[in-house]
Amino acid sequence: MKPALIGIDWGTTAARAFRFDASGGVIGEHSAALGVQKIEGGRFADALKALLGGKIPSGTPLIASGMIGSRQGWLEAPYLQCPVEFGAIARALTRVADPPLAIVPGLICRDADDVPDVMRGEETQILGGLEDSGERQLVVLPGTHCKWALVEAGGVGTFATFMTGELYSLLREHSILGRLATPAADRAAFERGIHAGLRTGASLLHALFSARTLALTGELAPAGVADYLSGLLLGAEIAAARPWIERGGARTLSITLIGDAMLCERYRLAMAIDGIEARIGPVDAAARGLWRLGQQAELVR
Amino acid sequence: MKPALIGIDWGTTAARAFRFDASGGVIGEHSAALGVQKIEGGRFADALKALLGGKIPSGTPLIASGMIGSRQGWLEAPYLQCPVEFGAIARALTRVADPPLAIVPGLICRDADDVPDVMRGEETQILGGLEDSGERQLVVLPGTHCKWALVEAGGVGTFATFMTGELYSLLREHSILGRLATPAADRAAFERGIHAGLRTGASLLHALFSARTLALTGELAPAGVADYLSGLLLGAEIAAARPWIERGGARTLSITLIGDAMLCERYRLAMAIDGIEARIGPVDAAARGLWRLGQQAELVR
Numbered sequence: 001m002k003p004a005l006i007g008i009d010w011g012t013t014a015a016r017a018f019r020f021d022a023s024g025g026v027i028g029e030h031s032a033a034l035g036v037q038k039i040e041g042g043r044f045a046d047a048l049k050a051l052l053g054g055k056i057p058s059g060t061p062l063i064a065s066g067m068i069g070s071r072q073g074w075l076e077a078p079y080l081q082c083p084v085e086f087g088a089i090a091r092a093l094t095r096v097a098d099p100p101l102a103i104v105p106g107l108i109c110r111d112a113d114d115v116p117d118v119m120r121g122e123e124t125q126i127l128g129g130l131e132d133s134g135e136r137q138l139v140v141l142p143g144t145h146c147k148w149a150l151v152e153a154g155g156v157g158t159f160a161t162f163m164t165g166e167l168y169s170l171l172r173e174h175s176i177l178g179r180l181a182t183p184a185a186d187r188a189a190f191e192r193g194i195h196a197g198l199r200t201g202a203s204l205l206h207a208l209f210s211a212r213t214l215a216l217t218g219e220l221a222p223a224g225v226a227d228y229l230s231g232l233l234l235g236a237e238i239a240a241a242r243p244w245i246e247r248g249g250a251r252t253l254s255i256t257l258i259g260d261a262m263l264c265e266r267y268r269l270a271m272a273i274d275g276i277e278a279r280i281g282p283v284d285a286a287a288r289g290l291w292r293l294g295q296q297a298e299l300v301r
Numbered sequence: 302m303k304p305a306l307i308g309i310d311w312g313t314t315a316a317r318a319f320r321f322d323a324s325g326g327v328i329g330e331h332s333a334a335l336g337v338q339k340i341e342g343g344r345f346a347d348a349l350k351a352l353l354g355g356k357i358p359s360g361t362p363l364i365a366s367g368m369i370g371s372r373q374g375w376l377e378a379p380y381l382q383c384p385v386e387f388g389a390i391a392r393a394l395t396r397v398a399d400p401p402l403a404i405v406p407g408l409i410c411r412d413a414d415d416v417p418d419v420m421r422g423e424e425t426q427i428l429g430g431l432e433d434s435g436e437r438q439l440v441v442l443p444g445t446h447c448k449w450a451l452v453e454a455g456g457v458g459t460f461a462t463f464m465t466g467e468l469y470s471l472l473r474e475h476s477i478l479g480r481l482a483t484p485a486a487d488r489a490a491f492e493r494g495i496h497a498g499l500r501t502g503a504s505l506l507h508a509l510f511s512a513r514t515l516a517l518t519g520e521l522a523p524a525g526v527a528d529y530l531s532g533l534l535l536g537a538e539i540a541a542a543r544p545w546i547e548r549g550g551a552r553t554l555s556i557t558l559i560g561d562a563m564l565c566e567r568y569r570l571a572m573a574i575d576g577i578e579a580r581i582g583p584v585d586a587a588a589r590g591l592w593r594l595g596q597q598a599e600l601v602r
Contacts, residue, residue, distance in 0.1 A: 108518075113500070116514040145510065161514075162506040163476075170471040175464075199414070203541040204505050205463040205534070209446065213417040213462075217409075233506070240504040 001027060005061050005300045006052070007290025010068035011121060012037050017051050018287040022300070026287055036067040044074040045099065056099045061299040063290050065104035066121030069094060075103060079118060082109035085155035086127050090296030104293055109158045117161050121286070122147045126156060128289025129258040129281035137254045138244060140278070142263040144169070148241050160244070164237045165263075168230055177211045181225035189224025190231040194270045197235020204236050234270040245276060256281040302328060306362050306601045307353070308591025311369035312422060313338050318352050319588040323601070327588055337368040345375040346400065357400045362600040364591050366405035367422030370395060375402070380409035380419060386456035387428050391597030405594055410459045418462050422587070423448045427457060429590025430559040430582035438555045439545060441579070443564045445470070449542050461545070465538045466564075469531055478512045482526035490525025491532040495571045498536020505537050535571040546577060557582040 003019035010016075013035035019028035034047045049056050056062075069077030077094035084107060093102035106120035126139045126149055136152040144166045149159040172178040193211075200207040211229045214220035220228055238245075245253060255271070255278035257264040264280045271278045282288060294300050304320035311317075314336035320329035335348045350357050357363075370378030378395035385408060394403035407421035427440045427450055437453040445467045450460040473479040494512075501508040512530045515521035521529055539546075546554060556572070556579035558565040565581045572579045583589060595601050 113497075115497070115511045116518050116520070117510065118514050118517060160504075160507050161510040162504075163509045164506050166476055167506065167509075170475050174471050174475050175467055196414075196416070200503070201541075202501070202503050202505075202537070203461075203463075204503075205465050205468065205538050205541060206461050208464045208468075209418065209462040210416045213419050216419060217417050219417070236503070237506050240502075240507060 002057065003027060003060055005063065005291065005294045006057070007287060007294060008048070008051070008062065008064035008066075008068070009121065009124070009286040009290065010064045010066045010073075011035050012067045015047070015051050015068075016286070018290065020287075020291055020294075020300075024288075024291040024295070026284065029287075036070065036073050042074075044068070048099065048101075061294065062099055062101040063093070063104065063294045063297070063299060064101060065124035065286070065290060065293075069103040069106060070120055073103075074101070077103040077105040079106045079108035082107055082159065083153065083155055083157045085153065086292070087296055088155065089123060089127075090293045093293075093297055102294075102297060102299060104290075107156055107159070109156075111160075117159060119147055119149075119159060119161070122149070122159075123156060124289035124293060125258050125285040126151060126289070127292050128287065129256055129285035131256075135254065137256065139256050139258060139281070140267060142257065142259045142267050146237065148244055150244065160241070162237045162240070164233045168233050171208070171229060172226060177208065177225065177229055180212060180215045180222060181229070182222045184223035184226070186221070186224040186227040189220060190227035190266070191269075191273065192220075192224075193228035193231020193233075194235040194273050195231075196228075197232040197237075197270075198239050198274055200232070200236045200239060207232060207236070230266070231270065234267060235274075238267075238270055238274050238276070255279070258282075258285045303358065304328060304361055306364065306592065306595045307358070308588060308595060309349075309352070309363065309365035309367075309369070310422065310425070310587040310591065311365045311367045311374075312336050313368045316348070316352050316369075317587070319591065321588075321592055321595075321601075325589075325592040325596075327585065330588075337371065337374050343375075345369070349400065349402075362595065363400055363402040364394070364405065364595045364598070364600060365402060366425035366587070366591060366594075370404040370407060371421055374404075376404060378404040378406040380407045383408055383410035383460065384454065384456060384458045386454065387594070388597055389456065390424060390428075391594045394594075394598050403595075403598060403600060405591075408457055408460070410457075412461075418460060420448055420450075420460060420462070423450070423460075424457060425590035425594060426559050426586040427452060427590070428593050429586035429588065430557055432557075436555065438557065440557050440559060440582070441568060443558065443560045443568050447538065449545055451545065461542070463538045463541070465534045469534050472509070472530060473527060478509065478526065478530055481513060481516045481523060482530070483523045485524035485527070487522070487525040487528040490521060491528035491567070492570075492574065493521075493525075494529035494532020494534075495536040495574050496532075497529075498533040498538075498571075499540050499575055501533070501537045501540060508533060508537070531567070532571065535568060536575075539571055539575050539577070556580070559583075559586045 004022040016031040150157040258281040305323040317332040451458040
C-alpha cells in the first residue's frame with residue numbers, strides 16, 4: 001500500500017520514519033542510527049533512502065521534524081518566535097525540492113531577561129501529545145534536555161529547557177559521585193533524593209555533594225547513590241519549575257508527560273511527591289504530531 | 302639544618318612537604334604527584350620517603366593534613382564534629398608510630414535537615430589563612446569542591462561545600478556546552494555569566510542551557526562560552542551562599558579567599574559584582590596551618 005505521508009522524527013543521533021495511511025494510521029516504521037551528527041558531507045538524501053529501506057517512494061509527501069532543520073541539518077528551518085499557534089508552524093515549513101521534504105521549524109522564546117531558549121522536534125511531539133490543544137496546560141518532555149512547555153491559545157506560549165538529563169549522565173559517568181555509585185535500582189533512595197531536591201532551592205551546587213557525604217557516613221548505601229542523585233536532580237527541576245506549575249493557579253493546570261516510558265514514570269512519581277498530578281501522554285506523540293502538521297500544511301487531504 | 306618540624310599537605314592527587322625552622326619559617330619545600338589515590342598497597346612510608354628526597358629525617362616530628370587521614374589514607378583520622386575550636390583539632394591528631402607522623406582530623410557538620418558535610422585539609426588551610434581567629438568571619442576556599450566556612454569562637458562553626466569547580470570541569474570537558482566553547486579568556490563574557498548566575502535562583506538546571514542558546518543565536522561568541530559558564534556557576538554559588546554572607550548582618554562579615562591565586566581572583570571579582578568585598582589570603586596557608594597545629598599539639602616548642 002502506498003503511504004499517504006511519510007513522517008520523520010530526525011534527531012541528533014537517530015532517525016525514525018513513519019508511513020501513514022490516508023487516515024493517519026501508522027502502517028510502517030523504520031529507525032536507524034542516522035542522526036544529523038552522523039551524516040557526513042551533506043549526504044542526507046542517501047541517509048533518507050537508507051532509512052526508508054533503500055528507496056524513497058516517488059510522489060509521497062515527506063515531513064520531518066527535529067535537528068534535521070538545524071544549521072547542521074539538511075536545510076535550515078528558522079526558529080519561530082513564541083507564542084506561536086500550531087497552524088502557524090504548519091504554514092512555516094521549509095521545503096527541500098527533491099525529494100519533496102517539508103521540514104518543521106523549531107521554536108525560540110525569550111525570558112524576562114531576554115535570554116533565549118530553543119527547541120527542535122519537541123514542538124511536534126507536543127502537538128502529537130495533546131488531547132485538546134485549546135485547553136491551557138503544561139507539557140513536559142523529559143530527556144537529555146527536558147522541556148517544559150506552556151500550551152495555550154492553540155499553540156506554544158513559552159517554554160524552558162532544563163539540562164537535568166545531561167547533568168545526571170555527566171555526574172554518573174565522570175564525577176566523584178558516579179565513582180561512588182554501584183548500578184542498582186533503589187526506589188527508596190530515589191524518593192529520598194526527590195525530597196532533598198524539592199527543598200534544595202538555590203543551592204543545587206551544594207546539595208549535589210550530599211550524594212557523597214551521605215554515602216561517606218554510611219547513611220546512603222552505594223547501591224542507592226545513583227537513584228538518590230537522579231531524585232535530587234528531578235526534585236530540583238520540579239522545584240525550579242514551580243512558578244510554571246503554579247501559573248495556572250493553585251496547581252490546577254493539567255500536566256502531560258511525553259517521552260521514554262520509564263523516564264516519564266520517574267517524573268510522574270517525583271511530581272506526585274510534590275503533590276502534583278501528571279498524566280503520561282501517548283508513546284507515539286512524534287508520529288501523531290507529524291501527521292497533524294502534515295494535515296494542517298495540506299500535504300495530505 | 303635539621304628542621305624543627307615537617308608539615309605535609311597530602312591530598313588525593315598530590316603531596317607537598319614543608320620543612321620548618323624553629324620559628325616556623327619554611328626552609329625547604331618538596332612536592333610530588335604522590336597523592337593518596339596514587340599509592341598502591343599501603344606503601345605510604347615509601348611515598349613519604351620519596352617525597353622528602355629519599356630519607357625521612359630521624360627525630361623530626363611530622364604532621365600531615367588532607368586525604369591522608371581518610372579511610373583510603375595511611376591511617377584514618379576520624380572527623381571532628383563542628384563547631385570545633387582549632388585547639389581541639391590539635392588535641393585530636395591521629396598518630397602513626399613509625400615514622401612519628403601526626404595526622405590532622407577532618408571536620409564534619411550537619412545542616413538543618415541533618416545532611417552531613419565534610420572537609421579534610423581545608424581546616425588546616427583555614428587556620429593558616431587567618432589573621433585573627435577570634436573575629437567572626439567567612440573563609441572561602443575555591444577549588445574542585447569549594448568550601449565556605451564560618452569561623453567563630455576560635456574555630457570552625459559550620460561550613461558548606463559547593464561542587465562548582467567539578468561541575469565546571471564536567472561541563473567543559475564532556476557536555477554539549479563544552480563542545481561549543483573555544484579556549485580563550487573573555488572577561489566580558491565572565492562578568493555577564495556572573496550577573497546571570499547571581500539572578501539564577503533555583504533554576505541553575507535551566508540557566509546552564511543559556512550558554513548554548515546565547516551561542517546559538519550569536520549573542521555570545523564561541524570564545525566567550527567557557528568564561529560565561531564559569532561566571533554563571535560562580536554567580537550561582539555566591540547567590541546560594543548569600544544566607545551565609547548575610548549571617549554576619551548586612552554583609553559586614555569579613556571574607557578571606559584561600560587557594561589558587563587566579564581562581565581566588567575570579568571569586569573576588571564575582572563577589573565584588575555582587576557588592577561583597579573579600580580579601581585574598583596568604584598563598585602559604587597550608588604551611589602556616591600545619592605549623593600552627595604542630596605548635597598547638599606541642600610537636601614543637
